[in-house]
Amino acid sequence: MNLVSIQAPAAVVMIRPHGFLPNPQTAADNTFQRTADEDAGAPPSVSAAARDEVTAAxxxxxxxxxxxxxxxxxxxxxxxxxxxPNNWFSTHAGGHIALYPMHSPNRRRERRSDVIDMLKNEYRVQDVIDYSGLEYDDVFLEGTGAMVLDHVARIAYTARSRRADPVALERFCTHFNFEPICFDTADAEGRPIYHTNVMMSVATEFAMVGLDLIADHRRRDEIARRLTETGRTVIALDQLQIANFAGNTLELSGKNGRVLALSRRAFDYLMPDQRATIERSARLLPLDVPTIELAGGSVRCMLAGIHLMPRRAQCVSNF
Structure with a gap:
């Protein structure tokens, strides 16, 4: 197995929250989200649990x-x-960073200059392309939540939603040399999926996707074909697996090869044959994040991959 992959970054940014709470501004279209008091007690205990989950992960x-x-x-x-953090910025080979326009007003305050300054200091950054001004025109594109990027074939898979405006998507794809492949989605109740990355994950040698959620069967077949053409094994996820975050995973490059970061809940819903297919290419690395999953996102959403060249030899993690 080739240990080097442009699809699987070797470094990530994570944010450890001290005021975590399922966001009332995002609840309208995020059907994965649950209220904190339904599952985990009073907000202070929820916030502390989320903070501890990030530290452990x-x-x-x-x-x-x-x-x-x-x-x-x-x-x-x-x-x-x-x-x-993967919703408000992404990084790209060649030294590029993108900043994104966010749909919910309180999510726009997540953008922070110290993260970008760290990337400039630790990695080779050529430019920062800032799309956040599109918010004033009600145009949104929530980063690698709205898009699942195939860095090899240069494809941006995008489920249509109010968090993935076609104007912003076209600008991103033009700047970063991706082909947009858009599609409509529907869950069991006919509701669209709010972010592409809760139903789809593209790794080096496999892709996990909720094909049954893609409304148009011709588009569904085309996406499966495009993934297969790149040499990947397509792992079809059913709606129950998607509802339990099995599609919200991220392949990373570790010291002994690639790993697939996913939640313990997602891991538990994978079938034995699906796990076996993944482990031919990447070691499964389940993380316990049940509190964070209350907010309607899971492990992939927590990880902003760094696709930049380091300025110096990689050192220990800083947390």
Missing amino acids: AQTLADAGVRVHVFDDHGECDTPDSVF
Whole structure:
């Protein structure tokens, strides 16, 4: 197995929240979200549990050889979803960073200059392309939540939603040389999926996708064909697996090869043959994040992959 992969970054940014709470501004279209008092008690205990889950997850990733940059969010700016940084920025080979327009007003406050400054200091950054001004025109594209990027075939798979505006998507794809492949989705109740990355994950040698959620069968077949053409094995996930975050995973490069970061809940819903297919290419690395999953996102949402060249030899994680 080739240990080097442009699809699987060797470093990530994580945000450790101190004011975590399922976000009332995002609840309308995020059907994965649940209220905190339904599952985990009073908000202070929820926030503390989420903070501890990030700390433990970061340590597990570091132990696997992934470089982890952890930033604390003390909650002064009312940012209940800050634990999901992949929505407001992404990084790209060649030294590029993108900043994204966010749909919910309190999510726009998650953007922070110290994260970008760290990337400039630790990695080779050529430019930062800022799309956040599109918010003033009600145009949104929530990063690698709205898009699942195939860095090899240069495809941006995108489920249509109010968080993935075609104007912003076209601008991103033009700047970063991706082909947009858009599709409509529907869950068992006919509701669209709010973010592509809860139903789809593209790794180096496999892809996990909820094909049954793609409304048009011709588009469904085309997406499966495009993934297969790149040499990947397509792992079809059913709606129950998607509802339990089995599609919300991220492949990373560790010290002994690639790992697939996913939640313990997602891992438990994978079938034995699906696990076997994954482990031919990447070691499964389940992380315990039940509190964070209350907010309607899981492990992939927590990880902003760094596809940049380091300025110096990789050192220990900082958390």
